[in-house]
Amino acid sequence: MNAHVNHKEWPLWEVFIRSRNGLDHKHCGSLHAVDAAMALKNARDVFTRRMEGVSVWVVRADDIVASDPDVKPEMFDPAADKIYRHPTFYTLPDEVNHM
Amino acid sequence: MNTLTAPVSAAHLNYLLRIADSSLILGHRLSEWCGHGPVIEEDIALTNVALDLIGQARALYTHAGASEGRDRDEDVFAFNRPQEEFCNVSMVELPNGDYACTIVRNFLFTAFQRELWVALHSSPDAALAQIAAKSVKETRYHVQHASDWTVRMGDGTDESHARMQRALDYLWPYTAEFFSASLDDGEIAMSGIGPVWASLETGWRKAVLPLLDVATLQIPTRTAFVSRGKEGTHGEHMQTLLNEMQFLQRAHPNCKW
Numbered sequence: 001m002n003a004h005v006n007h008k009e010w011p012l013w014e015v016f017i018r019s020r021n022g023l024d025h026k027h028c029g030s031l032h033a034v035d036a037a038m039a040l041k042n043a044r045d046v047f048t049r050r051m052e053g054v055s056v057w058v059v060r061a062d063d064i065v066a067s068d069p070d071v072k073p074e075m076f077d078p079a080a081d082k083i084y085r086h087p088t089f090y091t092l093p094d095e096v097n098h099m
Numbered sequence: 100m101n102t103l104t105a106p107v108s109a110a111h112l113n114y115l116l117r118i119a120d121s122s123l124i125l126g127h128r129l130s131e132w133c134g135h136g137p138v139i140e141e142d143i144a145l146t147n148v149a150l151d152l153i154g155q156a157r158a159l160y161t162h163a164g165a166s167e168g169r170d171r172d173e174d175v176f177a178f179n180r181p182q183e184e185f186c187n188v189s190m191v192e193l194p195n196g197d198y199a200c201t202i203v204r205n206f207l208f209t210a211f212q213r214e215l216w217v218a219l220h221s222s223p224d225a226a227l228a229q230i231a232a233k234s235v236k237e238t239r240y241h242v243q244h245a246s247d248w249t250v251r252m253g254d255g256t257d258e259s260h261a262r263m264q265r266a267l268d269y270l271w272p273y274t275a276e277f278f279s280a281s282l283d284d285g286e287i288a289m290s291g292i293g294p295v296w297a298s299l300e301t302g303w304r305k306a307v308l309p310l311l312d313v314a315t316l317q318i319p320t321r322t323a324f325v326s327r328g329k330e331g332t333h334g335e336h337m338q339t340l341l342n343e344m345q346f347l348q349r350a351h352p353n354c355k356w
Contacts, residue, residue, distance in 0.1 A: 032140060033140065041244065049147060078127070
C-alpha cells in the first residue's frame with residue numbers, strides 16, 4: 001500500500017473538531033503537514049477561522065484502519081433484519097422520559 | 100470608553116498611528132501572498148495573519164480619528180494619506196521576498212508587537228488598552244507561527260538554512276528602528292500613554308535571540324544604519340505599495356461597494 005505514497009507530498013492528516021464543550025469531536029476534513037505540531041497549527045488556520053471549535057484532534061490518515069468497502073455485504077448487511085437488537089420491545093414506565 | 104478628551108496631543112496621535120500604520124502595511128504585504136502561498140495551508144495561515152493585522156489597524160485608526168476630533172475615519176487614514184504621512188517602521192514596507200524573508204520579518208516584527216501590546220495593557224488611554232488586550236492574543240499566535248517556521252527552515256536543509264540566514268542578514272538592520280528615539284519620546288514618557296519604544300528592546304532581545312539560536316542562525320553584527328519610516332521617510336518600495344493599496348479610493352473617491 002505504501003508503494004503508492006508519493007514521498008514528495010507531505011503526509012495527509014484527518015482533522016476532528018469539537019465545536020463546544022460536552023459535544024464529540026467530529027471529522028471535518030483533512031490537510032497536509034510534515035508532523036503533528038504542524039498539523040494542529042494548520043487545522044487551526046484552515047478549519048477554525050469562523051469559531052468552529054474549542055478543541056482539535058489530528059491523526060495521520062495512514063494510521064486509521066478502515067473497513068474494506070468490498071466486504072460491506074458480509075460486514076453490515078446481516079444486521080439489517082435483526083430488529084430485536086433494537087430495544088424497542090420493552091414497555092417503559094411513564095416516569096422514564098427521553099429514552 | 101475613552102476617558103481622555105479629544106483632541107489628544109499630536110504626540111499621542113502619532114503614537115497611535117505608528118502602531119496602526121505598521122500593522123496595516125505588514126497586513127497589506129502579507130495579503131499579497133494570497134493565492135501564492137507555498138502550500139494551501141500556509142496560504143490560509145498567512146491570510147489569517149494579514150486579516151488580524153488589518154483588523155488591528157482598523158481599530159486603531161477608528162480610535163485615532165475619534166481622539167483627534169477632525170472627523171477622519173479608518174478609510175481616510177488608510178487610503179487618503181500620502182506616503183510621507185505614514186509612520187510605519189520601514190521593515191514592514193519591504194517587498195515580501197521569498198518565504199524565508201516573509202517568515203523572518205513576521206518573526207522579528209510580531210515579537211516586537213507582542214512586547215508593545217503587553218506594555219499597553221496598562222495604558223491610561225482605555226480604548227488603546229482594550230485594543231492591545233485583544234491584539235496580544237492574535238499576535239501571540241503570529242509569533243508562534245513565525246517561530247515554528249523559523250526553526251524548521253533555519254535548522255532545515257542546506258538550502259532553507261542559507262535562505263533564512265540571507266533573510267536575517269537583510270532584515271536585521273531594520274530592527275534598529277523599532278527602538279530608535281522619536282521626537283515624541285519625551286512627551287510620551289511624561290504622559291505615560293504607552294512605553295517609549297526603546298524600553299522594549301531588552302524584552303524583545305530576550306525573546307528573539309534564543310529562538311534564532313535554536314534555528315542555528317547567526318545574529319548579524321549591529322551596523323550604524325537606522326531606517327526612518329516612523330518619521331515618514333520611506334524607501335523606494337513604499338509608493339508602489341500605496342499605489343496598489345489606495346488605487347480604488349484615489350480613482351473613485353468615496354466609492355462604496
